Amino acid sequence: MEPSTSRFSEPAHDTVETDVLIVGGGMTGAGIMRDLALRGIHSTLIDRRDLCAGASGGNHGLLHSGARYVSNDRESAVQCRRENVLLRRLARRCIEPTGGLFVAIDGDDPDFAAAFPQWCSVAGIACELVTPDEARRLEPHLSERIIAAYRVDDATVDPFRLALQHVAHAGSLTGSSYRPHSDLIAFDHDNDQLTSAICRDSRTGALLRIRARQFVNAGGAWAGRIAQLAGCPDVHLRYSKGTLLISHDRLTNHVVNRLRPPADGDILVPGGTVSVLGTTSLRIDDPDLAVPTVAEVDRNIAEGAMMLPVLATTRYLRAFSRVRPLLPAGDDGDDRHAVRGFALYDHQGDGLTNFCTITGGKLTTFRLMAQQAADLVAARLGNTTSGRTDTTPLPEDDSCRWTEPGAAPRYWHLAGNRDDMVLCECEMVPQSAIDEIVRCAPGAEEEMTLEAIALRSRAGKGPCQGSFCGIRIASYLYDRGHYRDRTGLQHMRDFFNERFKGMRTVIRGPQAAQMELAEALHCGVLGLDALDDEDDRDPLTQRLETGATDD
Amino acid sequence: MTKERRHVSCQLAVVGTGLAGFAAAVFAGNRALDTALTGNTGALAYTTGYLDLLGAMDGGGPPLDDPWQALQTLQATQPEHPLCRLSPASIHAAFTEFTSFLGSAGLNYSPPGRRNETVLTPVGTLKKTLCVPSTMAPGTTALTDKKPCLVVDFHGLKGFSARQVVANLGGSWPVLSAARLVFPGMEHGEIYPEVMARSLETAATRAHLAELLREVAGDVTTVGLPAILGIHRPDRVRAELEKLSGLRIFEIPTMPPAVPGIRLRELLEQVLPQRGTTLIPQQKIKTLSFEKDAVRLDLADNYGPIVIEAQAVILATGRFLSGGLAADPNGIREPLLDLPVSQPGSRADWFREGYTDRRGHPINRAGLSVDDSCRPLTAEGRPFDRRLFCAGIILANQDWIRSRCGAGVAIASAYRSVEQVRQLLGD
Structure with missing residues (x-):
């Protein structure tokens, strides 16, 4: 393994330090973060997009009893049964x-x-x-x-709430931190150790170096690519x-x-x-x-x-x-017959002593996966505390409550403040919810995208799919000074584009009417389809320059 | 109690109370055609008040300064486009006639010019349009001259942020500032543009608001407000507010449904009957049948069934939002007459991958194919009935959203259809 610090050795980027860097903000990564925190270990969790952007946020939201797997994968069935019982007790909300x-x-x-x-x-x-x-x-x-x-x-x-609460709990225990939109682009090595990871902020392009003692790859479907960046070619999915x-x-x-x-x-x-x-x-x-x-x-x-x-x-x-x-076991061409188990790679055979990969598995078994990865990491750090996620209830955090259907209207009704206006009318998300998310939800930052706010609330989840509340929330963020220039318009456009991806294949009947109205508003009136034109060229200036006049 | 069936006999029945239907009724009335207008709610309240002719070329491209030249290009590249069914001179005449009508009824518009105007949107982007309500026109002037200007919003009015307008326009209009006021008598909770507009029709509210505006304006002499300057006679409301405050005042559209669209609807619903149109609003046609001596429309209102018998019909029922087209899983239908709909091959082709793709979505180009007289065609390419004409965005081969030509298509095709009806009925 050759040292490879040359490319990113220039001091043009910030550096942060942590005990453990966890790559991948799915349920497994969030689970590892909390598991380590319960052992007193500080970690930093990064994701190139945001929490649950992969399979963790794109599934049925089913906490299996295990019965689904009894016919062809008994080991997974038994794991599901145990985890189902544990999580019902420990993560009630x-x-x-x-x-x-x-x-x-x-x-x-x-x-x-x-x-x-x-x-x-x-x-x-x-x-x-x-x-x-x-x-x-x-x-x-x-x-x-x-x-x-x-x-x-x-x-x-609710995987989103589950992930948010895991991250919030880890933060409260050890000050562990979560960084969204941080795309891992390289590792630095020193013999049998990784020493730091270089991330690029996918919004600003800024580079960040994260120094750590241990590195965990919880990249889900992207775990093979992340392992390759560390020089480990053997994670095949x-x-x-x-x-x-x-x-x-x-x-x-x-x-x-x-x-x-x-x-x-x-x-x-x-x-x-x-x-x-x-x-x-x-x-x-x-x-x-x-x-x-x-x-x-x-x-x-x-x-x-x-x-x-x-x-x-x-x-x-x-x-x-x-x-x-x-995982590549028993390939008969039908992925339904593949076992849904998981694997922990310690990468010792690749010549690394502080890097591991955990992948495969499923939402129901995330805690078990996280525990096994954390056991290895803790042992490598010389930490002898045993895992406590099987006995410690998951505490609730106010800033994570907005993903629950019905929570926003209940809260808004109880508070009874007429001036706290509802911005997402389908799901009744008020201004105060947006304020709280922007102030202190896990991964909160000064200029949050509308997608990041939607992930931490019910905004945009109702029948209008954000077509109207996206505009209202953006206006509110301008009002509050979080958006200060035309990038706020880009956030609106990106949010509507993202919501559309989900609507595209189911638009028929009444949704066609709704889409027509939304597109008329977003493109016909607001011109969000032509932002780039307007940015390149101020039409008025050009009109004045060409000397055109109305008469 | 059996309710009595009522009969309406007329020369022309217009189905649809959106911009195309109302424009058709205006043009028909001006030509002394005995006209009945009916339709359900219509999408007029969703308009900004701006009357666009053509703001961008179909399929993408930069904003257009000269829509008339662009029409020539369209004629050469997309002769099937509804705007190519009549000459630019006729389209100009149609816009002139329509805006003159609105002006004579108390809602002044700038007449169609040689070039597009650049106007403001609710979020502080810019847009191209042809005719501008006179309550909004000073905004365009202030923008062109880069005059010092204050944009005002109101506590409790969602979705309109003066700071947002200023933040997004500030780059090209540096002497712009923002302020927030409490609307007189509406101190708490959410407030709505329509309610504010009706309130401003009273002298007391105007006087109070004028005072607030004068205080907040300081040295600035031009003030932009959300579109709330009255539902009826907004020009008078604006003039009085200007007189009381000593300020130049203009309106910026708010998120639809909004006051400028409600103004248009209420004005037309009020004025057309005064000028002889039989208006049966808020009703959906049940059947439309072509009999030997007349076209028969069946509908019902709260007082019972109504039959309209007409010599010609203009179908202006809009697209999916207004029910003129229906997006069934197996294909797009025209529900009233089951007219053939020109459309993409399958549902998988309705939309592109990217929502804001500049080329627009194929489903937007679906609609009714017509001949040069705006008569819908059968699958064999013949007119469905020589008495049936069609106007507005239900027409195929256009993407009114991406090319900003909704009002253009509505007004032009309504004009063309009415001219053809007049010919059919032999003046």
Whole structure:
């Protein structure tokens, strides 16, 4: 391993120091940050975008009972069962104990349905037989064609709130810090040690050096690339793109799973005031290129409607795609058959003693993944405190409360301040929520993008998908002096572009009307499609220069 | 109780109460055509009040200073564009006739000039338009002359920030400043432009606001306000406020739905019946059938069913927002007559990947194909019925959003359609 400090040795950038640098602000990275803090270790967490920008923020929000995996991956099933029980107890505010149903439809393999309770039993997973009529009583939208149903302990989780609270807790324990939009571009080496990481601020382009004693790669689907930057070529992942849809209404109170081998469109998960339908599975080559297609959307709807006919006609707010990082075991070409386990690489074989990679896995097992990575890091630092995330409740932090559906209107109503105006009218997010987020939410900074605010609140999550509140919140940020020039307009444009990515494949019926109005407003009136023109060329100046006059 | 069916017999029925429908009724009235106008709410309240002809070339490109020259280019490159169905001279005549009508009814506009005006938007960007309400025109002058100017916003008025306007315009207009006032009588909570506008129609509010403006203006003599200067006779409200304050005052549009659009709607709804149009507002047509002797429109209001029998019909029902087009999962439909809709091959092609892509989205170009007389065509390319004409943004082969030509398409195609109706009915 050759020292490689030459490229970034010039003193043109700032340097910060930490015990442990964690790369990747998904649930695993946030989990490691908190786990280390509970052992008294200071860390810095970086993400090239923001918290839960990858698979952690792009899934069903399903806290598995484990039953999903009993047929083909018992180890994952057992892990899920244990983590499900732990997290329900320790992270109450982030979890809704909805319960789950597994239902088989006329035409599904009856042998699979018959074997299911036995598989659950072997994995120690509670599973109760219910009659099709009882199932329909529990969930009136279920199809008449159900032939078998079981009840399990599935639950739902808000990954954004979970990540925010982990980061906030770590900050309060050891002053550990989180830096969004920090793109890792290189490591510096000294023999068998990494000494620092160089990050580029993806908004300003500024470089930052982060010195650390230990380095953790929690890059999810991007873990292979990060490992390569450290000179470790052996982290190989497969990228499985999953596309999901969010419905306008909450259609069920239970998680509803199709009782068959995992396939497209076979899980519907309630999440606050909406439901999430998914997912498809498609192997792709580049985790940065995961966008939903109309074909995937239609496929999910057609399959989902077999379980719940209402899914064929309900209104969808958006679709999204993320990449599952899969470990390369038993490749038979179908990524659904891949095990959903995780792996911890210590990279000793690559000649490094202070770098590790944790990847694979799934949202439900993030805590276990984080604990195993933190065990290794703590041991390497000579810290003998044992992990405490399996016993320590996750404290609540006011600045993290705004992601919860219904929290903003409740708070606003209780406070009763008429001058605290509601900026996002779909989700009732008031000015004071924006103030609190900008002041002290994890990752808060002086000039936050609208996307960063939306990630930390419900703003833009309702039927209008931010078309109106994006304008109001931006105006408010100008008022408060957070936005001072035309970059605020770019933040508006970027926010609308980002929201559109999710709406693009589900625009039909009433959404077409809404999109027409939004585009007329954003482009026709405000000219956000032509910001670059206006920036390049002041039309008035040019008009005066050319001597044109009206007459 | 059985409600009695009411009959309306007329020469021309206009379906749609957006800008195109109202413009058609104005042009028809001016030509002494006996006209009935009907439609549901219409999208007029969503307009800024600016009447754009053509602000950018279709498919992207810089803002246009000379829309008339651009029309020539359009004629050569996109002859199917609705603005190419009539000559630039006719379009000029249409804008002149429409703005004169508004002026005569008490809402003054700048007449169509040889070049586009540069006007302000609610967030402090600039926009090209052809005709400007006279309440807003001094803003354009102040901007051109870079006069010292104060932009005022109000406590409780969401979505309009004077600081934002100043921050975004400050680069090209350095002597701009911002101030916030409490609107007289509206000290707490959220306040709405329409309510402020109605309040400013009273002398007491005007006097109070004039005093506040004088205090906050200091040495500055030109003040920009959000568009709140009255719903009716805004020019008079502005003149009196100027007299009382000694300041030059202009309006900046606010986020729609907003006062300038409400003004247009209320004015037209009030004036057209006075000038002989039969107006049946807030109603959606149930059926439209072409019978041998007349075109029959069926609808109903709170008093029961209504039948309109007309010799010709102009369809100005707008796009998705107004219900003129419907975006079904399997394709775009025209719901009233099931007219063929020119559209992209499949739903996957409706939108580009990037929302603000300068080339615009293919779905925006979907709509009704018409002949040179603005008559919708069947799949075989023949007029659907010689008595059916079509106006406004329901027309295919244009992207009114990206080329800033919504009012242009509405006014021009309404003008063309009415001319053709007049020919059909033999003057």
